[in-house]
Amino acid sequence: MADVILKTSKLNKTYFGKVDTPVLFDLDLQILRGSFTALIGPSGSGKSTLLNCLGLLDPQTSGEIDFDGRLISAQNVNDLAGFRNAHIGFIFQFHYLLPEYTAYENILLPCWIRGGRPAPETGREALRIMEHIGIEKLKNKYIAELSGGQQQRVSIARALINRPKLIFADEPTGNLDRESGHAVLDLMAELNRENNVTMVMVTHDRDVALRADYIYELVDGRICKFLDVKKMGKTATAAAIESRTCLIEEP
C-alpha cells in the first residue's frame, strides 16, 4: 500500500466577496511520502489556491485535508501556525525573505519562531545547508544584495531548516532566468531524492513539471489529469500534457 502523507477529500474553496468566486470543486488528491509532485494548469485554474490550501495557509471552504494523520477541517486552519512551523516549508515565486535580516538570519527565522534563539548545532546545520546549496559565501549579505537565484536558494534553505515533512513551492523558478531556474530545480530534485522530503510544486512550465514524479493538472478548479511520469515515461507524459482531453472523467 502506498504511503500517503497528504490527502484531500471533497476539498472546496470559494472566495466570498461582492461576487462569490468558487475556485476549487470537490478535489480529491493524494500526495505520496517522499514524492515530487507537480501541480500544473492554465492560469486561473486554481493551482496556487490549491497549494495554499494544502499548505494550510488558506482555509478551505469545505472538505477535509488529512495531513499525515492530522485531520484539518475548514474551521481550524487559523490555529495552525505552530503546525506549519514544524512540518511545512514554503518556497514562493517571489522569495519572501525579510529584508531586515541577512541570508543566514533569514534561514534561521523558522527556528527562532519555533523555540527562541537557535542552538549552536542548528546554526551549524544552517551553514551546512548553505554550503550544500552553494550559498555559504552569502551568509552575511542582506537580501537586497542577492540575485534572484541566490534569493531563491536562501528561501529553499529556510524551507529546509526545520526539517519539514512537506515543502510547498509555488512557481519557484517563475521569477528566475533559465539557468538559475534549472539550478534551483536541480537542487530541489536533489533534496527530494537525498533527504526524502516530500515536495509539491506549482508550475505552468511543462518542462519543469516533467522533472516531477507525479503531475496533477487542474482545469477550472477540477483535477483533469493525473500522470505518473516514471510509469508513463517522459515522452508519453509530455504528449498527455499536450492533449486537451481530460483523463479523469467527472463523477
Next chain:
Amino acid sequence: MKGKKNRYEWMIALRFLIKGKGQTLLIVLGIAVGVAVQFFLASLIGGLQISLIGNTVGSSPHIRILPADRIAKALSSSKTPSDSGRVLYDERTEIYSWQQYVHDLKKDPRILHAAPAANGSGFIERGVSLIPVFVKGLSDADGLAIYKIKDKIVAGIPELVSDSALLGKSIADRLTLAIGDKFYLRNDRGDQVFLRVGGIFDLGAAAGNELVVMSMDRVRSFFTIEGVSVIEVQVADVFRAEKIAREYGRRYERVKIESWQEKNRELLTALRSQSSSSITIQFFVIISISLGIASVLAIAAVQKQRQLGILKAMGTTNRSASKIFVIQGFLLGSAGSLLGMAFGLLLAYGFISGTEVTFGLEINARTLLTPIILALLASVIASTIPARRAAKLSPIEVIRNG
C-alpha cells in the same frame, strides 16, 4: 521553556526598529520632547511651589495653639480632666499649662518643633521718636529653630541673652540700629528696659522683619505674662499641618488651634490652580505623544505587512504578531523617555543658569518617574492599535497579492 520561546518577538521588534532608523529616530525624538517638557514643567512648577511655600511658611510656625479667649466649660465641672491630663487653669487669655502641651506635642513624630512663645507690644524710643514694635519672646532651642533665626541672621550672634535683643532687618534699618547699639524698650505701662542689639535677622517676609526677638522669660516678666501667649508648632510635612491641627483641635478642648493653611487660603488656591493647569498641559502632551506613537506604528504595521505575512506563514501566531508591535511600542517608549529625561535635565539646568530665578527645580522620584511611566504606558497603549491589525492579518493576503 516558554520564556525562551517568547524571546524571538523581542528580536524581531528590535530589528524592525533598528532597520527603520529614520522612523524610529523620529518617534523617539517625539517622545523625548514630550517627556522633557513634562519633566521640566513638573519640576519647575514643583520648585516654584516649594519656594513659595518655603517663603510663606518655611520660617514661621505651621500650627499655633492659642488661648481660647473664652471661659472653658471644663471649669464648671471639676471632674473633667484637662487637655494634658490634669485640670490646672482656665486657658482663657494665656496658656498656663504650656509645659504639658509642649511635652504632649513633642511626642508626635510628625511634629518637628513645638515651642512656647510670649508676645507683647511695646515701643522703642529712638531720639525723639517712639516706634511701636511687636516683641516676641522665644525659647532657646525650638523657638529659634521655628523661625530659623540661626540661618537668617545677617549680623551679630543668634543667641537670646537677657540684656540683648535680636531685631528684624526692617526695624533695625528704620531705627538705624547696628550690632552693639543700645536702646530702650517700653511696655504699655511705661516700664522700660535698656537693651543691646545682639543680632539682626532677615526672615524674607515683611511681617517677620518687624519683630523684636528676646528670650521668653525676659518677655514674660517684662510684660507680666504668667503663662505663655502661644505654642508654636512646626511639622515635617507642611501640607499635613491642617489635618494635624484638626486632630489636636479635637483633643485639646481648652485652646484654639490654627494652621497656616487657614490663614493662607488664597495662596493655597493659587497653588492648586497652578498644579491643575500644569496637569492639564501634561495631559495634552501625553495625548499628543500617544497619537504620534500610534500613527507611526500604524504606518509601520502597514509597511511591515509583507514581513508579517511571511512570518505568519512560517508559524508566527497572531498573538506573537501583535506582541511584536507592543514590544516596539515599549522599546520606543523606553528609549524616548530616557532621552527625554536627558533633554529635560539639560533644559532644566539651562533654564536655571540662563535666567535669574530665585528658586531651584524640584527634581525627585515623582517628577522624574511620572513622565517616564506615563510615556511608557502611552507607548504601549498606542501600540495596541497596530498590534490588533497585525494579529488580524492573514498570511494568505500577503502571499496572494505578492
